[in-house]
Amino acid sequence: MENSIEKEIIEKLKNAMIFDNPPVINQIQFDLLIDKLIKNDEKELMWRLCGSYNGYNFNKVIEYFIKEKDSYYLEELVCFTGGELDQKFMVEKMLETQDKLFIRNALEECGKSMQYSMNDDLLEQLLDYIKIYPKSEASN
Numbered sequence: 001m002e003n004s005i006e007k008e009i010i011e012k013l014k015n016a017m018i019f020d021n022p023p024v025i026n027q028i029q030f031d032l033l034i035d036k037l038i039k040n041d042e043k044e045l046m047w048r049l050c051g052s053y054n055g056y057n058f059n060k061v062i063e064y065f066i067k068e069k070d071s072y073y074l075e076e077l078v079c080f081t082g083g084e085l086d087q088k089f090m091v092e093k094m095l096e097t098q099d100k101l102f103i104r105n106a107l108e109e110c111g112k113s114m115q116y117s118m119n120d121d122l123l124e125q126l127l128d129y130i131k132i133y134p135k136s137e138a139s140n
Contacts, residue, residue, distance in 0.1 A: 006033060010045065018051040018080065027056055034060045043073045051080035059089050066093045071106040078118075091122045100130045 005023050010033075012019050025033070030053060037046045043065070050058045058081060065074040078085065094103050103126055 005029075006036070009033065009049070013045045013048045013052065017048055022052045025053075030056050031060060034064075038064050043068075043070060047073055047076040047080060050077055050084075054084060056084075057086070058084065059086055062086070062090045063093055066090070066097060069097070069099065069102045071102065071109040074106055075109040087119050087122050091125055094126060095129055104130050 005025065008023060009025075012022070030049075033049065034046060037043075037049070038060070046061050046064070050056070050061055058077065061077060062074075062085065065077060094106065097103070107126060107130070
């Protein structure tokens with residue numbers, strides 16, 4: 001990716017949550033930019049980048065936030081890009097952690113944004129794993 005485009009994108013994201021009409025880049029350029037942000041642990045800029053580019057694969061970001069067990073930034077990503085995420089990939093990666101506390105925290109952090117945007121079957125896999133059920137089901 002041209003260094004000037006990369007710098008433009010990063011500077012723009014430092015000053016705005018998301019921006020309309022970002023410079024055109026392809027998936028490879030997007031991934032290279034994500035790699036740079038991961039290397040510098042720029043979580044805030046990662047979810048902002050994803051929120052600015054529709055139709056891209058965000059799996060590297062999902063995987064990084066889950067590897068870091070950062071439920072806050074995972075929630076930011078879900079909130080801004082919910083329908084754009086590979087939900088199956090996200091659930092698989094969350095379950096691979098075998099960390100019920102992290103999954104519980106992620107579900108609580110993501111709250112309604114995850115529940116509204118996630119496929120019911122995938123959400124149920126997470127709830128079953130940590131044995132949390134919606135209040136309406138808990139009373140049955």
